[in-house]
Amino acid sequence: xxKGQETLxxxxxxxxxxxxxxxxxxxGAEVHWNLLRLLREFEIKQLDKRxxxxxxxxxxxxxxxxxxxxxxWESEKETCHKQIAFLEKEIAFLRKDLEKLRASGIQERxxxxxxxx
Numbered sequence: 001x002x003k004g005q006e007t008l009x010x011x012x013x014x015x016x017x018x019x020x021x022x023x024x025x026x027x028g029a030e031v032h033w034n035l036l037r038l039l040r041e042f043e044i045k046q047l048d049k050r051x052x053x054x055x056x057x058x059x060x061x062x063x064x065x066x067x068x069x070x071x072x073w074e075s076e077k078e079t080c081h082k083q084i085a086f087l088e089k090e091i092a093f094l095r096k097d098l099e100k101l102r103a104s105g106i107q108e109r110x111x112x113x114x115x116x117x
Contacts, residue, residue: 022113029109033102040098044091051087054080 014022058080065073110116 025113026109029105033105036101037098040094040101044094047087047091047094051084051091054084054087058084 058077061073061077061080
């Protein structure tokens with residue numbers, strides 16, 4: 001049995017002290033979650049900025065395509081396309097992982113505190 005479970009198993013109803021303790025734990029868990037979420041969202045925003053830069057670079061390559069050597073142009077264009085694909089995939093992964101992290105965090109708390117959804 002986890003540490004927090006002893007105080008919450010009283011046959012269904014919690015007294016005031018148990019309710020306050022659970023509220024403080026829930027508040028702490030939410031603060032922790034929001035810090036993790038903010039850090040992950042910052043990382044996603046940085047990747048979004050980088051993705052925008054790659055799209056801009058690709059646009060510049062297309063605009064200046066006639067002035068460049070065809071071989072160099074194709075090479076740079078291919079690099080941009082690969083980078084764009086990577087960044088889009090990484091951003092989607094991080095967003096999905098953030099959703100999974102939230103769901104698993106809530107489920108873990110419910111189990112740890114012996115609560116039912």
